[in-house]
Amino acid sequence: MIQKFDFLIIGSGIAGMSYALKVAHKGKVALICKTELEEANTFFAQGGVASVTNTLVDNFEKHIEDTMIAGDWLSDRAAVEKVVREAPSQIKQLIEWGVEFDKNEKGEFDLHREGGHSEFRILHHKDNTGAEIQDSLIKAVKQHPNITIFEKHFAIEIITQHHLGVTVTRQTPDIECYGAYVLDLNTGKVDTFLSKVTLMATGGVGAIYQTTTNPLVATGDGIAMVYRAKGTVKDMEFIQFHPTALYHPGDRPSFLITEAMRGYGAVLRTLDGKEFMQKYDPRLSLAPRDIVARAIDNEMKNRGEDHVYLDVTHKDPEETKKHFPNIYEKCLSLGIDITRDYIPVAPAAHYLCGGIKVDLDARSSINRLYAVGECSCTGLHGGNRLASNSLIEAVVYADAAAKHSLKVIDNYSYQENIPEWNDEGTVEPEEMVLITQSVKEVGQIMSTYVGIVRSNLRLKRAWDRLDILYEETEDLFKRSKASKEICELRNMINTGYLVMRQAMDRKESRGLHYNIDYPHPDFIPHK
Template sequence: MVKEYDFLVIGSGIAGMSYALKVADQGSVALICKTELEEANTFYAQGGIASVTNLKVDDFDKHIQDTLIAGDWLNNAEAVARVVRGAPSQIEALVNWGVQFDKDKQGEFDLHREGGHSEFRILHHKDNTGAEIQQSLIRAIQQHSNIAVYEHHFAIEILTQHHLGVEVTRRTPGKECFGAYILNPETNQVDTFLAKVTLMATGGVGAVYKTTTNPLVATGDGIAMVYRAKGTVKDMEFVQFHPTALFHPGDRPSFLITEAMRGYGAILRNCAGEPFMQKYDERLCLAPRDIVARAIDSEMKSRGDDHVYLDVTHKDPQQTINHFPNIYKKCLSLGIDITKDYIPVAPAAHYLCGGILVDSDGQSSIKRLYAVGECSCTGLHGGNRLASNSLIEAVVYADAAAKHSLEMFTNYNFKNEIPSWNAEGMRSPEEMVLITQSIKEVNQIMSTYVGIVRSDLRLKRAWDRLDILYEETEDLFKRSYASREICELRNMINTGYLIMRQAIDRKESRGLHYNIDYPFK
């Protein structure tokens, strides 16, 4: 079946939904969600969203400087300025869509401070800011008649000249996107979605790691699809591990203990109860995430422990509960009263700073294909993301992409000669066993060899092992019916390869990428 829309949005987090809302008045929109609308990285973002709002003590230059320092000066300065200066207007847009940020008794935003920030500038809603944003945008989406939501649909490949029989390389000028092949798992049919503009907003890659705070739908789908379509992908080696995921073996994803808790005054302690951050950074527990995660990793390895502790017991109990009700409730369900007990924590894969390379308008190297949010690489984060900069980046670049694509989409005719998906293939009873086992192998390879601390030897081992899985999976994909499971495995292997390959290419330790063969200078 062929379906035609003005705009095709693949992904339903803050990036995809805010873009859809901004273009829907000008044309028809298909919003593709591979599970349900709430199942996005945005929903799980606890801490908040960064923006300069208190001009009495804060300003844009301070936020810009903090972002550059955290990014180890690998940031794109233009992208940093665009996001920081564009943040207040996009906060206003979120409020207009119904987002309720916490306010103080004077009616001003109740601002938090997080690691790497020199001022209090984090807007939040309790300790579930992402859920508040996600639910508010879902309500706005559901009220817009021009937006067709396709839940439980899975994008397999984007459509380019390659599907017209044209040989395409990464250097081919004028590569163009016409839409995507979309699988409906309920019917097992692959439909052709044609669109004048396609937006990739598929989120991150955390599920390629064994331990992650991301929902398990974060399998790098958009990045893998664009890479296979010969688009440019950059900075994949910079994977941010959140320092403080709740340590509870067997949980996947791991429950996040927000960085705002350290901004609130929580102290990191080793398993002997000793504070240790003074050994690693003068900013102590409020150092940027890459430094804190490596410090925890070092402390765990030197002592042979599998976690450290986060201590908030010295703070006022009722104030703690009021600030972090969901964390309090979650920990209490596991027998941990955070007002009296230390919280066991360990680092977990959390955020990708690289992705599909885009320009200042959010456009990729493939014409009429935009990428926004965690799957994109705007250059804002450089080598390491400053806490709470990601949600604001998503809405600022969604706005830029909307404005640019609205100028382009009217002068476009569909490529009607695009063939339907080849549905031939078969499925053997052992296929799911192979897929499940291969996913576990990818997780083990990435966590063991391409984690917080890397080396040339570890990366070479990752290369050798991923290459075997790649060959096996591609052969299985060619012989099988299209399924979400085989496509996700394929995407995870492609994404793991990109992280590993670009980590090999960076012959230095910088930002989130730490290689013991090229230690920090």
């Protein structure tokens, strides 16, 4: 079946939905979501949104400087300036859409401070800011007559000249996107979605790691699709590991203990109760995430232990419960009373700083294709993301993509000659165990060899192991009918390959990428 929409949006987090709301007055919008609307990385973001709002003490220059420092000076300054300066107006827009940020007794925003920030500038809704934003946007999207939501639909490939029989290579200068082939998970049929403009908003890649805070739908789909279509993908080596995920073996994804808790005064300790951050950074537990994650990783390896502790027992119990109700409830369900007990924590894959390379208008290297949110590489984060800069980046760039696509959409028409998806001669996957086992192997390879601390030998081993999985999976994909499981596995392998390949290409330790063969003088971790 062929469906036509002016705007095709693949992904339903803050990036995809805010873009939808900004373009829907101009034409028909399709919002593709591979599970339900709620299951996006946005929903799980606890901390908040960084923006300069208290201008008595804070200013744009401070926020820009903090972002550049956290990014190890690899950030694109133009992208940083854009996000920081446009943040307040986008906060206003979120509030108009119904998002409620916490306020103090005076009616001013109750601002938090997080690692790497020089001022209190994090707007939040208790400790579930992402859920508050996602719920508000879902309500707004569902009420809009021009937006059609396709839940349980999985985009398999974007459509380009390649599908018209034209040879497309990485050197082809004018690749164009005409829409996508989308699998309807209810019927098992692959439909052709034609569009004038396509937006990729598929989120991150956390699920390619065994231990992650991301929902397990974060399999790098958009990045893999764009890479296969010969689009430019950049900075994939910079994977941010959140230092403090709740250590509870068997939980996948891992429950996040927000950085705001360290901003509130929580202290990291080894299992014998000793503080250790003073050995690594004068900012102690409030150092940027890459430093804290490596410090914890180092302590765990040196001591042969599986986790460390986060201690918030010295703070007022009622205040702690008020600020962190979800964390309090979750820990209590496991027999941990955070007002009296230490919280067991360990690092987990959390956020991707790279992705589909885009310009200041969120345009990818493929014409008519935009990318926004965690799947995009805007240049904002450089070598490491500053806490709470991601949700604001998503809305600022969704706004940029909306403005640009509204200007040019009348220049485009539908490409009518696209062939329908051909799955002649394919069969149902013979044994699902082949796919599930390969998914586990990808997680083990990435966590073991392409984790917080890397080496040339580990990366080479990852390359060899992933290569075997790639060959097996491509063979299985060609013989099988399209399914969510086989498509996700393909995307995980493609994405894992990009992280590992770009990590091999960077011959230095910088930001989140630490290779013991190129040691950084400021941090010599345990080998």
